[in-house]
Amino acid sequence: MSDIFIELKNALGEERVSTNIIDLFPYSRDWSPMYHEKDYLPEAVCVPLCTDDICKIMKIALKYRKPVIAWGGGTGMGGDNLAVKGGIVIATRSMSRILELDETNYTLTVEAGATIESINDFLEPRGLWFPHDPESKPASTIGAAMMCDNDGTFGIKYGGIVDYLLNCVLVLSNGEKLRVGQRKAASTSSGYKTMWLLIGSEGTLATVTEMTIRVFPLPRHRYVMLWLTPTMQDAVDALYEIHKSGVWLESAHVNDGYRLDYYTQAYREKTGMPAKIPEGFGSLLALTIAGDEDVVNFQKGKITAIMEKMKYSLLDNEEIVRGWWASKHTLQWERNKWPSGQKQAKFGAADVAVPPGRINEIYDAYIRYTEKYKLKKVGAAIYNSRPHVSPSISFAVYVDDHDKESVDNFFSYVHAMSKEALGLEGTMSSYIGDGIRLRRLTRLEHEKGLDIMWNIKKIFDPDLILNPGKIFPKEFDPTDYEV
Numbered sequence: 001m002s003d004i005f006i007e008l009k010n011a012l013g014e015e016r017v018s019t020n021i022i023d024l025f026p027y028s029r030d031w032s033p034m035y036h037e038k039d040y041l042p043e044a045v046c047v048p049l050c051t052d053d054i055c056k057i058m059k060i061a062l063k064y065r066k067p068v069i070a071w072g073g074g075t076g077m078g079g080d081n082l083a084v085k086g087g088i089v090i091a092t093r094s095m096s097r098i099l100e101l102d103e104t105n106y107t108l109t110v111e112a113g114a115t116i117e118s119i120n121d122f123l124e125p126r127g128l129w130f131p132h133d134p135e136s137k138p139a140s141t142i143g144a145a146m147m148c149d150n151d152g153t154f155g156i157k158y159g160g161i162v163d164y165l166l167n168c169v170l171v172l173s174n175g176e177k178l179r180v181g182q183r184k185a186a187s188t189s190s191g192y193k194t195m196w197l198l199i200g201s202e203g204t205l206a207t208v209t210e211m212t213i214r215v216f217p218l219p220r221h222r223y224v225m226l227w228l229t230p231t232m233q234d235a236v237d238a239l240y241e242i243h244k245s246g247v248w249l250e251s252a253h254v255n256d257g258y259r260l261d262y263y264t265q266a267y268r269e270k271t272g273m274p275a276k277i278p279e280g281f282g283s284l285l286a287l288t289i290a291g292d293e294d295v296v297n298f299q300k301g302k303i304t305a306i307m308e309k310m311k312y313s314l315l316d317n318e319e320i321v322r323g324w325w326a327s328k329h330t331l332q333w334e335r336n337k338w339p340s341g342q343k344q345a346k347f348g349a350a351d352v353a354v355p356p357g358r359i360n361e362i363y364d365a366y367i368r369y370t371e372k373y374k375l376k377k378v379g380a381a382i383y384n385s386r387p388h389v390s391p392s393i394s395f396a397v398y399v400d401d402h403d404k405e406s407v408d409n410f411f412s413y414v415h416a417m418s419k420e421a422l423g424l425e426g427t428m429s430s431y432i433g434d435g436i437r438l439r440r441l442t443r444l445e446h447e448k449g450l451d452i453m454w455n456i457k458k459i460f461d462p463d464l465i466l467n468p469g470k471i472f473p474k475e476f477d478p479t480d481y482e483v
């Protein structure tokens with residue numbers, strides 16, 4: 001065994017460092033569609049129990065110039081945590097303790113390896129919750145939510161990770177630890193926002209070990225409404241009308257006809273009856289409102305009046321409404337929702353953001369490129385990832401990861417969709433991140449800003465050992481990008 005692994009074992013303990021292939025294998029793939037014969041085995045996996053353990057790992061890794069990749073739940077969909085240049089995986093799930101609940105100030109301090117679900121399991125009996133709510137919450141970690149700048153169900157009301165995060169503890173590539181952020185206050189206008197630089201950095205600048213986040217009172221009552229509109233653009237336009245009225249939506253999702261088909265397919269399988277969808281309605285707007293019952297009822301009335309005036313149709317089948325809500329909350333339901341799909345083929349997505357008025361154009365591109373690259377559609381879903389109407393869209397497809405052509409086509413499709421979104425004044429990834437799939441396109445979105453990012457990378461990680469090959473190649477070559 002080489003010296004570095006002996007040193008790691010001496011520092012952490014024999015049982016918390018492994019170079020055994022059986023232990024490494026789970027860290028060779030994330031959820032991104034990848035040809036099944038291709039995987040990226042790291043050279044070692046380390047299981048830290050505290051921030052100081054991560055400091056020790058980093059110091060040893062730096063001494064040997066060995067790549068280090070933080071690994072949360074492995075649910076990333078862009079290859080963000082794959083050891084493309086070998087190296088050591090830090091498995092953060094072993095660091096999942098709740099460190100402090102400050103009920104007076106509505107803050108929670110937690111280790112970065114805690115899953116989103118475990119955080120809410122802790123908060124719920126105390127009448128509190130953390131509204132960041134990705135569908136992957138049973139496995140995905142709070143540290144990765146920061147590092148991938150994720151979105152979740154309730155973004156339209158509560159925002160994204162940038163709105164929750166108050167401060168965090170980082171371990172730099174030289175093993176030094178520091179706390180950055182705004183203490184427990186919701187804002188600061190002093191200095192640069194170092195903490196914000198880390199949001200979406202995919203573990204390429206530092207490893208986050210502790211986070212203090214805002215938490216909120218658990219809503220006492222929630223009402224789910226499903227509306228049918230002719231197109232997704234109509235649904236997004238309707239959201240503006242609802243906002244103009246002063247209604248404060250808790251969540252707003254728009255699904256296209258393909259997704260609608262899947263929701264009703266599960267309903268069909270369960271009830272043996274077809275769902276009645278009126279002719280001409282190809283999009284589903286799923287809304288929730290929350291609060292005290294009288295407030296909810298008032299808002300329900302306002303929404304109904306607005307939607308009926310626009311001649312949209314309420315889908316008031318209780319079974320489908322319950323099914324839709326469940327689909328946002330259990331991965332088990334995911335499998336039922338896509339009964340003929342996920343069991344045989346993987347789903348992958350182009351995740352782009354466009355301005356609210358350009359939904360039809362990006363949707364046309366989805367139809368065009370899935371046909372061009374012979375990919376079966378799962379369907380499109382629009383989330384609103386920031387307060388107010390702010391579309392972040394998942395254009396999902398099935399990928400047969402036993403078929404190299406299907407995987408190659410998938411990546412061509414993602415590139416084409418990302419470029420299309422950029423052409424529509426949008427962005428090429430809204431929640432998955434660059435990972436290994438978009439790295440060559442980053443110049444197209446960031447233009448000269450990419451050079452500033454590279455300088456920032458070198459300040460945080462001068463020896464380029466943190467998650468190399470993501471966002472930037474190991475050695476930055478300004479000509480290695482599509483322009």
Ligand SMILES: Cc1cc2nc3c(=O)[nH]c(=O)nc-3n(C[C@H](O)[C@H](O)[C@H](O)COP(=O)(O)OP(=O)(O)OC[C@H]3O[C@@H](n4cnc5c(N)ncnc54)[C@H](O)[C@@H]3O)c2cc1C
Pocket residue numbers: 030031069070071072073074075076077080081092112113133134135136139140141142143144145146147148149150151152153202203204206207208209331334431432467
């Ligand atoms: C079924 C399914 C549903 C999903 N639903 C959603 C959704 O609704 N919304 C959404 O936004 N995403 C969703 N995702 C994507 C995915 O869950 C998120 O990107 C999530 O943040 C990944 O978390 P993880 O803990 O699994 O991270 P990993 O996949 O392990 O890692 C992701 C990245 O974060 C870095 N990282 C992890 N921990 C740390 C740390 N402590 N310090 C520094 N870097 C770190 C890794 O190096 C890597 O770059 C879904 C994925 C699946 C499979």
